Amino acid sequence: MAMTATADRAHADPHHIGVVIEHPGPAPKRIVTAYGFWVFLLSDIVMFSCFFAAYAVLADQTAGGPKGSEIFDQRNVAIETVCLLLSSFTCGMASIAADVRNRFWFYLGMAVTCVLGLIFLAIEFREFADLVARGYGPSRSAFLTSFFSLVGCHGLHVSAGVLWLLTMMAQVFAKGFRADVLRRMMCFALFWHALDIVWVGVFSVVYLLGSGT
């Protein structure tokens, strides 16, 4: 008797306004993979936000060392930004090429993305090496600590992205546009675009705000 009451209550559904949309069942693999990777990217952005927060807290703690405006080179940063934004475009082209199974444009798009990523990394590495050579390494002051960590964390992500990019190219070369390879390609593209968004944050918070004062 108690059971019948339960069953009735479940169907009565008093708080819905007439319609109950039945859940259709488990999502297809492509959706699940991309969704999971989105969740990972969100967690990655939370990690970046900690480094942003640390930078905000420590930006004025120069301990007698240089301030941001004394060490930032606007021209370099502009080139870096152009490289990274362009690489997002070429990465998008590679994704489209993968979707239409066009190997030539896929390789071309990925290769250009890779080169742009490497240029970005080279400029960043030179900036870091130059600062260290001038005695402005990360152990000079808390400001430089947070600067090197935030920008370096993004740089490490880009390096990992380049490694992933090359692995993707090798995968397409060896396995072709298989369903699982395409899913990974989608995740890679999401990753690369997310790094761009983080860079926009780094560019604004570190370089633009830092150069002003």
Added chain:
Amino acid sequence: MLGKLDWSAIPFDQPIPLIAGAVVLVGILAVLAWVVVKGHLPYLWHEWITSVDHKRIGVMYILLASVMLLRGGSDAIMMRIQQAVAYQSQGYLPPEHYNQIFSAHGTIMIFFVAMPFVIGLMNLIVPLQLGVRDVAFPTLNSVGFWLTATGALLVNLSLVIGEFARTGWLAFPPLSELSYSPGVGVDYYAWSLQISGVGTLVAGINLVTTVLKLRTKGMNYLRMPMFCWTTLASNLLIVAAFPILTATLAMLLLDRYLGFHFFTNEAGGNVMMFMNLIWAWGHPEVYILVLPAFGIFSEVVSTFSGKALFGYRSMVLATMAICVISFMVWLHHFFTMGAGPDVNAIFGIASMIIAIPTGVKIYNWLFTMYGGRIRFATPMLWSIGFMVTFIIGGLTGVLVAVPPADFMLHNSMFLVAHFHNVIIGGVLFGAFAGFEYWFPKAFGFRLDERWGKLAFWFTFFGFYVTFIPLYVAGMLGMTRRMQHYDVAAWRPWMLVAAVGMAVLTIGVICQIMQIVVSIRNREALRDRTGDPWDGRSLEWATSSPPPVFNFAFNPDVRGEDAYWDMKAHAKQQSHEHDAPEYHDIEMPRNSPTGFVCAFFATIMGFALIWHIWWMVVLGGIGAFATFVVFAWRDHDEYVIPAEEVAAIDRVNLAERRDLVSMAGTV
């Protein structure tokens, strides 16, 4: 060649860790030898170590947690004995050893007992409750488990090679900075948490995706069992909070390894930033642990009261409210920092507000029991014990949420008593309730009720005898983490607490006896129906243990308490299915990726701790190569033919026929 590692790392002069380490080593070698000699190795490798089955991984998580519970428990026993004897004397543990023990105790109990226990239960049960065949990312699931195991291994390695942190379980700077902790203890702590933290994050992403994207037909959000809701909330918190821990420990490691200045006293570093960051993870962590326990209690109370959960929607709302508010209270861990009355007041009020949704839950459980036909089986005892204990812990929590009171009680034994009150009374009781409740599902036989009840009563009373005295000692001004003391008024309470610890230990022994006795009598305790408790949700709709594919068909859900409805309908129509048409089922292949990856992570972690740089590179290359090899595989699934599915499912249905005719009469 070997970095900082040399023979001085082995504590030849300290008998306790050396003997403990030797005993553990002999134990491990004996088990290994037994496995090899008996020829179980291939079975272990193919069926467990490389398994990507969520049920097997869940069981391994719980096994890891149980073993580590014994380790963390030994630390607790040593501390209680030390404080009982170290009145106006040095006791038997020198300060540097005592400091390592309380640090290891906290680290192990939170990260390697509570976390793997609840993650194991979620892994085991949530896909079954959602009516699906696996989690979203089965191989990643295995990677996550083995990385957690790596972290546990590194922490235990510190017992005999080098030392563990002496800084407390959260390694506050500047004490944890290189200038004050030059040894490898903090590095052991930080790297094992970094590695197991990656494992936890992976598990979190996996379970969030599973709940949000893999639900069977008709399993709308508001039809999910409560445990799935709390799993969702808990794993959302993991995804949002664990990256903060990773970032914070990374900063501490940069300070220690490369001379950075995040948290140092020099060059503008900011110690209080560490407090803010670590507790921005640390407070949500508390709810990551206790929310799944709330879910378990919801399932248990509803099942053993024979009623649908009272106020299901308010329970969902309360869960999600806790999920959000838990991120807005972190500052109550350091009211004494001096953030000023306004800030303290805001965080104090936020901390009290979080008691409201928790109160809603308590009342819902009480009203679920009200008018129900309650069966006092062991899981239900743990649940009722929880309600009483957790209310006391919650009340003392609201007390320390008042900033002026907190200024008196900060870092006192009162605080120690409070958080043990909520973590043991909430998380551990919940884990035990879930263990007793779902054990038959995992292994196909029930646990012995007599030993189970003994274990409950000893643990329950042992808990009170141990921790109520700590409240009193805290009120008398005793601070935490004291290696010795000279105040006569504290002494009796420490002696009572030591007695309580002995009672708790008997509880643990009963728990072990329960498992041993149950395995011996497993034929008598066998559950052939798959539904030993007259359950309400879908995990009981399949056999025990479930087949690798969980369900022959994706169940079609039409309301809350899906399986209860099915039973009701089947009874009305007096049969469950007309001979159904079976199909082939594709399942993910097992893969050693997780194990191999963890092997390289262990090498890398150990090398980082001891500054053996070539080995770090080796471990890194190995881990990357593992992923590439995994990515190169051509067959990631295998097919279970329809005939086999049919054969397995028919057995299950036949066993269940009798049960259905009995349903609702228990």
